[in-house]
Amino acid sequence: MTFEDIRAAAINEWDSLEKSDQVRIYLGSATCGRAAGAKTISDELEEELQKRNISAVITQVGCIGSCYLEPLVDITKPGKPRISYGNMTPKKMVELVDDYIVNDNPRPDLALGSIGEGSVEGITDFFQTPMLKSQVRIILRNCGFIDPEKINHYIARGGYSGLVRTLTMTPDQVIEELKKSGLRGRGGAGFPTGQKWEFCQRAPGNEKYIICNADEGDPGAFMNRSLLEGDPHSVLEGMVIGSHAIGASQGYIYCRAEYPLAIERLKIATDQMRKYGFLGKNIMGTGHNFEIVIKEGAGAFVCGEETALMASIEGKRGMPRPRPPFPAIAGLWGKPTNINNVETWAAAAVIMQRGWEWYSQFGTEKSKGTKTFALVGKIERTGLIEVPLGMTLRSIIYDIGGGVLDGKEFKAAQTGGPSGGCLPQSNLDSPVDYESLAAAGSIMGSGGMIVMDENTCPVDIARYFISFTQGESCGKCVPCRLGTRQMQKILQRICNGNGEQGDIEKLQKIGETVKTGSLCGLGQTAPNPVLTTIRYFRDDYEAHIHDKKCPSLTCKDLIRFYILPDKCQACLICLRNCPAEAILGGKRMIHVIDQDKCTKCGTCFDVCPKKFDAVVRVTGEKLDVPDEPVPMLAGKA
Amino acid sequence: METLNLSIDGKEVKAKQGSTVLAAALDNEIYIPSLCFHPHLSATGGCRLCVVEIEGYKDYVPSCTISATDSMVVRTSTPQLLQLRREALNPILSQHPCACLMCWRQKKCGPDDICLRNVAVTDRCVTCPRNYNCELQQVVCHVNKNDVKIEYSYRNLPIDDSNPFFARDLNRCILCGRCSRVCNEIRGIGAVNVYNWGGDSLNGPFGSKPIFDTNCISCGACVSSCPVGALYFKDSPKAETETKTTCTYCGVGCGLVLGTRENKVINVYPDKESEVNKGYLCVKGHFAIKEMVHHPDRLTVPLINCGGQFSPVNLDEALNIVASRLRNYRSDEVAVISSSKCTNEDNYVAQKFARVVLGTNNVDNCARL
Numbered sequence A: 001m002t003f004e005d006i007r008a009a010a011i012n013e014w015d016s017l018e019k020s021d022q023v024r025i026y027l028g029s030a031t032c033g034r035a036a037g038a039k040t041i042s043d044e045l046e047e048e049l050q051k052r053n054i055s056a057v058i059t060q061v062g063c064i065g066s067c068y069l070e071p072l073v074d075i076t077k078p079g080k081p082r083i084s085y086g087n088m089t090p091k092k093m094v095e096l097v098d099d100y101i102v103n104d105n106p107r108p109d110l111a112l113g114s115i116g117e118g119s120v121e122g123i124t125d126f127f128q129t130p131m132l133k134s135q136v137r138i139i140l141r142n143c144g145f146i147d148p149e150k151i152n153h154y155i156a157r158g159g160y161s162g163l164v165r166t167l168t169m170t171p172d173q174v175i176e177e178l179k180k181s182g183l184r185g186r187g188g189a190g191f192p193t194g195q196k197w198e199f200c201q202r203a204p205g206n207e208k209y210i211i212c213n214a215d216e217g218d219p220g221a222f223m224n225r226s227l228l229e230g231d232p233h234s235v236l237e238g239m240v241i242g243s244h245a246i247g248a249s250q251g252y253i254y255c256r257a258e259y260p261l262a263i264e265r266l267k268i269a270t271d272q273m274r275k276y277g278f279l280g281k282n283i284m285g286t287g288h289n290f291e292i293v294i295k296e297g298a299g300a301f302v303c304g305e306e307t308a309l310m311a312s313i314e315g316k317r318g319m320p321r322p323r324p325p326f327p328a329i330a331g332l333w334g335k336p337t338n339i340n341n342v343e344t345w346a347a348a349a350v351i352m353q354r355g356w357e358w359y360s361q362f363g364t365e366k367s368k369g370t371k372t373f374a375l376v377g378k379i380e381r382t383g384l385i386e387v388p389l390g391m392t393l394r395s396i397i398y399d400i401g402g403g404v405l406d407g408k409e410f411k412a413a414q415t416g417g418p419s420g421g422c423l424p425q426s427n428l429d430s431p432v433d434y435e436s437l438a439a440a441g442s443i444m445g446s447g448g449m450i451v452m453d454e455n456t457c458p459v460d461i462a463r464y465f466i467s468f469t470q471g472e473s474c475g476k477c478v479p480c481r482l483g484t485r486q487m488q489k490i491l492q493r494i495c496n497g498n499g500e501q502g503d504i505e506k507l508q509k510i511g512e513t514v515k516t517g518s519l520c521g522l523g524q525t526a527p528n529p530v531l532t533t534i535r536y537f538r539d540d541y542e543a544h545i546h547d548k549k550c551p552s553l554t555c556k557d558l559i560r561f562y563i564l565p566d567k568c569q570a571c572l573i574c575l576r577n578c579p580a581e582a583i584l585g586g587k588r589m590i591h592v593i594d595q596d597k598c599t600k601c602g603t604c605f606d607v608c609p610k611k612f613d614a615v616v617r618v619t620g621e622k623l624d625v626p627d628e629p630v631p632m633l634a635g636k637a
Numbered sequence B: 001m002e003t004l005n006l007s008i009d010g011k012e013v014k015a016k017q018g019s020t021v022l023a024a025a026l027d028n029e030i031y032i033p034s035l036c037f038h039p040h041l042s043a044t045g046g047c048r049l050c051v052v053e054i055e056g057y058k059d060y061v062p063s064c065t066i067s068a069t070d071s072m073v074v075r076t077s078t079p080q081l082l083q084l085r086r087e088a089l090n091p092i093l094s095q096h097p098c099a100c101l102m103c104w105r106q107k108k109c110g111p112d113d114i115c116l117r118n119v120a121v122t123d124r125c126v127t128c129p130r131n132y133n134c135e136l137q138q139v140v141c142h143v144n145k146n147d148v149k150i151e152y153s154y155r156n157l158p159i160d161d162s163n164p165f166f167a168r169d170l171n172r173c174i175l176c177g178r179c180s181r182v183c184n185e186i187r188g189i190g191a192v193n194v195y196n197w198g199g200d201s202l203n204g205p206f207g208s209k210p211i212f213d214t215n216c217i218s219c220g221a222c223v224s225s226c227p228v229g230a231l232y233f234k235d236s237p238k239a240e241t242e243t244k245t246t247c248t249y250c251g252v253g254c255g256l257v258l259g260t261r262e263n264k265v266i267n268v269y270p271d272k273e274s275e276v277n278k279g280y281l282c283v284k285g286h287f288a289i290k291e292m293v294h295h296p297d298r299l300t301v302p303l304i305n306c307g308g309q310f311s312p313v314n315l316d317e318a319l320n321i322v323a324s325r326l327r328n329y330r331s332d333e334v335a336v337i338s339s340s341k342c343t344n345e346d347n348y349v350a351q352k353f354a355r356v357v358l359g360t361n362n363v364d365n366c367a368r369l
């Protein structure tokens, strides 16, 4: 079968689905959807359809990125655009089957938007909704639209045409094309991908390897998982393209074992590729041989570092080694190796499909193309987004993310995970690209973006991240293993209210030593969260150290909860909910918190009815409230 | 082999092709402090003490991992480097007992003295088996840390003395990783490696099992490679005299240093200069010699069995008796068994004697290793 035949058959299959005269239902069934309950929805749906004897085509699709709306179900009726429904529950599912599928009422009240040609009254175009409007979905173009377990869906939407094109070109031409596209590594450091491929291609040796880094160890990041679950073929196509350009005969995908669905879909996808001759011996009749092995990692953060990752594939403990020699010269099993992030491989595939001119129109002068971000934290619309590089932090957080949760004040955004930095309000208008982030003391990283509100304490955040990196340090080099531990101890004591004069300077000094002295990227970047928070939120540190106050009201040892006697209505709600039984009081007796027993969990603060607002959180001061419950004043309700 | 010419601290030196910058410096008597480096083992660049400045390199680099090249210009002791080393040493000392290292009275104290500074016994250099033979002491001396306050606290890790010949006190471990590298790279055993993560990382058997319950072959190579007192031999009293000799346990001919006191072997160390074993020994050579040498059952002269009574004779006499008796047997009635303690050449001669002189194929050796 030639590729033209394969493609014709694939388009046929896709069209028969798209133009089918049956109802088509798309279920978001990536891990995120499943965690939100997609499975029960799908069971409910099947049952309802069966009861009513309706035949429908149900397709499991990947994640469209709107995490806050999970689980998502899309319904297309013949001749109508596709309509998305979010936050589905079994009850809503039943209603939709009755109202829309049976009775043709699309329920605009439940709908999020419509997708595709045509419009439905009362429902906006989904891609014109604020979250999607300013996104440019190139890498994620198929996620949520195709069935990731069907190679034909991918091919029908232009897939593998990049590979076909690549195979007609010489390796040098492919590398040249990538260089022109301006693509830079999406795994963290942003090294130009074409140049990296070239190093490996030029390296002496006839056995070479390529690796796809799907370790994704940053807390709060899930871009790579979503892509692998939603569109595995795009990554695999990129790898086969790379193998041709670099001259590699063996590829590895290093994926953390915590991503079982991604691994399963990769396995299905590679089997399908073999059937079509995109993988294995004599790929598409060109004589090029390439195989892919999926290697499951045990989920250590440091195993995302390239040399540690290779050690791990070799069966050793994942510990980085000094470079040089660089992996392009001596990598896996001592052979020239090229390693790229999941997203980088997928971008290479798109570039080969659509050409470098097209790709390089997105982004900025030095940072071309688009980047996916996992937008999480205290933000209205969490999710996986894709934007052209160079978009401002403000547009990402306010336009796409809908601003800070519950209308609170923006405090900081953490980019680049534990290796990145916290950017304050003053950086909101700076563009998100490699250079600007580095200038602000942060990094792009693989694309985690955590938004923090006024109640997030920067000192506590720094403590959290340094504890994370400290615990993930492999132990090999001294500055990282013990320097981060020293920093953690100091930050811990600052958060506990035992900070000492000079601690900030000590943190900065150790931080610089760890940065310059560490062996690998983990240690070299681990102090970033601490150093940037000191740089931008020094006042918070000083308040903790000198005044023993936590201005964000987060650090437990520095805050106290009180019940205001003139506001308390003796409703017993906080008293009953306190897990530490630290609240004294009774009917018509004003409640009092026993400060010795209080664990500062904040439950009373959360449960006190808004209209009373009697529980307050204070730092650095003692309120003059009764020690014992006192009777409510007469005349009060 | 091509030699390289490079400049280290302004001194023109020669180095062998393929040697690292650190090796080139050490070969030319330029000391660069280091703790994780070991000439037989792969370099890890972990301790960060051997950092140097090389012209053309952006960052300071660990000299143990960089190959020397022709006309390289290296500086090993600029003020910035000294400062970096001091900073790299600081965290090491936050996990290794350091009170005596920092104390000017160090040389005056003996193991039984009362410490004027109330340093716990577990934290004293003077009670450490490696006192004065400790690479950390040497490095501290060189880097000179006397002025900095170190936040040290005893880690209180259990001491593993399951092995009869050596003990492991990880409270003194600086995680240089030499023990695991020697066990993996030289011995091919892999009984110890790094486990745990971050500041809790330790070197030892998987799952922190006692070393005796692992596949450890008790060769003691890890102990010899330890730069500090974390691994130590149980038999380390100081010898009066040290004598170089060759191990008699087998035909390999490993070089040994026998430590003796009052004419008794009290400890054995591998001879680092021996071309045969290059500083490594097996469990027998390392730990079973003093027992064998002084064992009451050891045969030191030939014995003749006369009616159930063994009586000593000299060697010539014994040989004569054997020779005269052998004549009374046909060749297929005799067998020759030689010892694995003989050299290969001896064994060759023994089988030749059996086959050619006695005319028998009944030849064996006790080697069943």
Ligand SMILES: Cc1cc2nc3c(=O)[nH]c(=O)nc-3n(C[C@H](O)[C@H](O)[C@H](O)COP(=O)(O)O)c2cc1C
Residues within 6 Å of the ligand: A184, A185, A186, A187, A188, A189, A190, A191, A193, A196, A213, A214, A215, A216, A217, A218, A301, A302, A303, A304, A305, A306, A307, A339, A340, A341, A342, A344, A345, A446, A520, A521, A522
């Ligand atoms: C501590 C640490 C963790 C890393 N984790 C990841 C990861 O999870 N995924 C990833 O793609 N790259 C990770 N990297 C970056 C890789 O070392 C490497 O630079 C990257 O995979 C190269 O791919 P790229 O050129 O496509 O960016 C990590 C680096 C460090 C230092």
